[in-house]
Amino acid sequence: xxxxxxxxxxxxxxxxxxxxxxxxxxxxxxxxxxxxxxxxxxxxxxxxxxxxxxxxxxxxxxxxxxxxxxxxxxxxxxxxxxxxxxxxxxxxxxxxxxxxxxxxxxxxxxxxxxxxxxxxxxxxxxxxxxxxxxxxxxxxxxxxxxxxxxxxxxxxxxxxxxxxxxxxxxxxxxxxxxxxxxxxxxxxxxxxxxxxxxxxxxxxxxxxxxxxxxxxxxxxxxxxxxxxxxxxxxxxxxxxxxxxxxxxxxxxxxxxxxxxxxxxxxxxxxxxxxxxxxxxxxxxxxxxxxxxxxxxxxxxxxxxxxxxxxxxxxxxxxxxxxxxxxxxxxxxxxxxxxxxxxxxxxxxxxxxxxxxxxxxxxxxxxxxxxxxxxxxxxxxxxxxxxxxxxxxxxxxxxxxxxxxxxxxxxxxxxxxxxxxxxxxxxxxxxxx
Numbered sequence: 001x002x003x004x005x006x007x008x009x010x011x012x013x014x015x016x017x018x019x020x021x022x023x024x025x026x027x028x029x030x031x032x033x034x035x036x037x038x039x040x041x042x043x044x045x046x047x048x049x050x051x052x053x054x055x056x057x058x059x060x061x062x063x064x065x066x067x068x069x070x071x072x073x074x075x076x077x078x079x080x081x082x083x084x085x086x087x088x089x090x091x092x093x094x095x096x097x098x099x100x101x102x103x104x105x106x107x108x109x110x111x112x113x114x115x116x117x118x119x120x121x122x123x124x125x126x127x128x129x130x131x132x133x134x135x136x137x138x139x140x141x142x143x144x145x146x147x148x149x150x151x152x153x154x155x156x157x158x159x160x161x162x163x164x165x166x167x168x169x170x171x172x173x174x175x176x177x178x179x180x181x182x183x184x185x186x187x188x189x190x191x192x193x194x195x196x197x198x199x200x201x202x203x204x205x206x207x208x209x210x211x212x213x214x215x216x217x218x219x220x221x222x223x224x225x226x227x228x229x230x231x232x233x234x235x236x237x238x239x240x241x242x243x244x245x246x247x248x249x250x251x252x253x254x255x256x257x258x259x260x261x262x263x264x265x266x267x268x269x270x271x272x273x274x275x276x277x278x279x280x281x282x283x284x285x286x287x288x289x290x291x292x293x294x295x296x297x298x299x300x301x302x303x304x305x306x307x308x309x310x311x312x313x314x315x316x317x318x319x320x321x322x323x324x325x326x327x328x329x330x331x332x333x334x335x336x337x338x339x340x341x342x343x344x345x346x347x348x349x350x351x352x353x354x355x356x357x358x359x360x361x362x363x364x365x366x367x368x369x370x371x372x373x374x375x376x377x378x379x380x381x382x383x384x385x386x387x388x389x390x391x392x393x394x395x396x397x398x399x400x401x402x403x404x405x406x407x408x409x410x411x412x413x414x415x416x417x418x419x420x421x422x423x424x425x426x427x428x429x430x431x432x
Contacts, residue, residue: 295375
């Protein structure tokens with residue numbers, strides 16, 4: 001039987017390394033408090049368990065973990081920041097429903113070509129507690145949601161900003177970069193001496209990179225960014241969604257190169273350009289589609305929803321108007337009131353199950369009922385077209401790019417603010 005590490009790819013190991021599992025052997029530790037975070041605590045056993053999982057993740061990526069003391073410091077900081085954000089989620093009433101959690105777990109299993117039962121067995125085979133793993137995945141989802149909720153409310157995009165963006169030639173650059181970052185942060189209202197020390201630290205790290213040091217290992221050991229324990233991985237980013245200072249530093253780089261330290265309000269960044277793609281004109285395949293959604297509910301089982309969808313499909317085959325049935329039966333109120341119309345859609349806008357059926361359905365044809373996480377759908381493809389970037393699409397892309405750029409900047413600011421406002425008492429011994 002393949003082990004858990006063999007079955008799961010690197011991205012999932014990275015996810016699992018963020019979870020707070022405490023295996024049985026951790027119970028043998030004499031627990032003590034290593035940090036107080038407002039009215040919560042972080043225990044020694046939790047820190048040790050999390051540190052070991054992160055160490056395993058780093059080795060799985062082919063990198064060398066930093067010294068134990070350095071790694072524990074980084075892990076403890078991540079635990080502290082997670083605690084603060086989860087406390088905010090609790091105060092604000094942010095929740096993850098069972099349905100959302102189940103869909104996320106199913107998505108993880110699907111990406112690993114497993115059933116949910118096989119995924120559960122893989123966890124248990126590695127000595128993991130499935131119920132605890134499930135709860136920690138819920139917490140990771142909570143972290144993402146509380147970040148979106150709190151940072152997005154700090155962001156607004158004006159029409160003037162959109163027009164200025166569109167007037168800039170670089171806005172037409174649709175290149176994407178696979179990036180990593182290393183951040184040496186500076187506090188708000190930092191003194192010139194603190195800023196100079198941060199600059200010197202960033203310059204010293206840049207010199208180490210020029211001499212052949214591993215970016216991933218330096219980021220794990222030194223970065224103050226929230227992705228430090230993932231080696232600074234930022235994934236693929238559209239260049240026009242990056243903060244302008246960062247984008248300007250990245251554009252001249254070739255794959256494999258590092259930027260010199262870049263000053264932003266958050267501190268000094270070093271960027272690693274791992275790969276680049278895109279950059280040409282974009283033609284977009286669009287489909288105009290309408291649908292009827294029949295969703296399970298407290299008074300309708302999934303089997304009953306499927307049966308109703310099949311009955312409606314037969315009535316459509318018998319010639320009843322699609323728009324009439326959509327208005328009467330669809331559980332999608334927005335499109336149902338419009339006769340099921342979803343308008344022009346393109347790749348990435350719909351859930352995968354919907355998109356696959358839509359792409360396989362001929363113009364004018366009505367699909368047989370199919371299931372997504374929202375329920376049972378029947379769709380009809382009305383038209384298809386290949387569209388170059390029209391003015392309205394460029395404007396929508398501009399609005400999104402500006403929002404994404406601002407999110408990156410405000411996210412760092414928000415993390416610094418909530419940490420500064422929290423009561424934190426670190427009790428980790430210097431020699432730990």
